Amino acid sequence: MKLMKKALTVLLVGAMCTGLFGCGSSQNSTDSTKKEGENTSATSTNVKTGMTIAQNSFVAGDYAFSTMAKASKVIVEGTKNKFKELTDNANINNVQSDVENMINSGVDGALWWGVLDSYFQVGPQNFNNAGKYFAFFDCAPSTAKIQDPINKMQYYAGSCIGNDEEFGKQMAEQALKDGCKEAIVFANEIGSSVAKRADKFKEVFEAGGGKVDEISHVGTAANAHIEAIQNMLATYKKADCIYGVSIAYATGAYSVTSQMPNRKVNIYATDITPDALKYLKNNNIQGLNGGAWVNAYVASALLINAIDGNTIKDSSGSPANLVVNPVAITPKQAELYEKFWINEMPYAYDDLKNLLYRENSKVTYDDFKKFVDEYSFSTVMENKLKQGKVTQKELDDAGVNLK
Structure with a gap:
């Protein structure tokens, strides 16, 4: 992150x-x-x-x-x-x-x-x-x-x-799943580490049959991104979704699209903050990822x-x-994320002590690799279910499928 x-x-x-x-x-x-x-x-x-x-x-x-x-x-x-x-x-x-x-x-x-x-x-x-x-x-x-x-x-x-690339990949997959066909992407300077998110979004979205009209490299200082969003939406009249590499682009996009009642544009972004969750809960933003x-x-x-x-x-x-x-989370999952990533932490010491030599003398690189590879919304929810902190109905209502 x-x-x-x-x-x-x-x-x-x-x-x-x-x-x-x-x-x-x-x-x-x-x-x-x-x-x-x-x-x-x-x-x-x-x-x-x-x-x-x-x-x-x-x-x-x-x-x-x-x-x-x-x-x-x-x-x-x-x-x-x-x-x-x-x-x-x-x-x-x-x-x-x-x-x-x-x-x-x-x-x-x-x-x-x-x-x-x-x-x-x-x-x-x-x-x-x-x-x-x-x-x-x-x-x-x-x-x-x-x-x-x-x-x-x-x-x-x-x-x-x-x-960084996974941020863009996940949001492209979510946009495709939601039926989006044509996207505009907003990122900062070409070559910056977070701009990789935009490039990966384009790669995955187009591989899935979508079209990225343009990656607009614009900063957020002095609301420069707001003007860019307005211009891009006016230029690409069939664009039905926006991806921003940080939450500022998403909230900026909503400020523009909320004034366009006759046009539906889904918004996706990277960064899950308490403020961002408010937009997601209200379905003003359709997908967020973060928590890295x-x-x-x-x-x-x-x-x-x-x-x-x-x-x-x-x-x-x-x-x-x-x-x-x-x-990656959707509006239906916003409350669970708020509960287990913001109001409390996703892991307590007892959940992680197996990674510590002083607690587990057999810990290996493979244990660490398994932990980072398996980290996801669903694996954390599965652990919370076992601990009795969430019910199966809550998971079903949020569309969480446990493997």
Whole structure:
């Protein structure tokens, strides 16, 4: 889930956006013949508590960042450690200075939102030189040239980010399912990480028999997107749906189409926020996806495992670098999402402890891969059904089909 898109549209081009010195056990290099999912041998069986794990948030109080912090706290505090949040005050320069602040304050591990490729070429080396375990959430380097040296660092625990292309794919599939034939897509600058959503929407929508009239690359500053939406709808008179790579495009589209009573235009967008859900509940927007912020649960678990002496590694011997898909919801599912993703968290510590070495000494890369691959609206609902938190009737009414 790439975040704060209005403020960081240009900055996101390039990156994929997702106390005690050396207190953790050091990691030994892993032989390339090691079986996939096999953990690095622990140098100590004693797990640590009372540690401080730090995480940076770009903006204080922002829904997405505060939710990712809450997700990380589930793991950090569940393992009886302390969570510390650093706020960047919407200043991109503070993202890099966070690294030194974390190191100098004596944290035992860091969850870092690095955001820019240039930062990923500096920050990880600083963490590693200081003997601080670190993991990436939500954003990761965009190229193997930058990522590969990080994979070899002793204190690198791994990463988990959202899948930008899947955002566009899911909404294209939903639009086709709803019977849409002709689409207009709105995105920000060409080449930005979130613009990949628009390209994937076009690919999937047209492969399914639809037509994308145009991808309009326009920002949302000074309501520039509103004028663009008006112009595109006037130009493409048969367009019956709009996809926006962020919620601002969707709410902008509704402000325009709500003044066109004789024309039906479905609206789809990426970003599920409390405000966005209001539009979805009222069927002003027909489809949303998001919720990829669960990447913070995964990154936190990877970090704690590394500190405990068990870095989770893939078949090549590199720390796990994982990608999680968003969840897609329709108006009928809005209330359930609000209940289990906003009013409470989709996962509690007991739901995730199987991913932690201190709770499950047999945890492997495959367990993590299974978790991110299976994450969806229906799998979370299936778990809530087993826990007695939702009824089968509620799921049936929301059109949730459990596999």
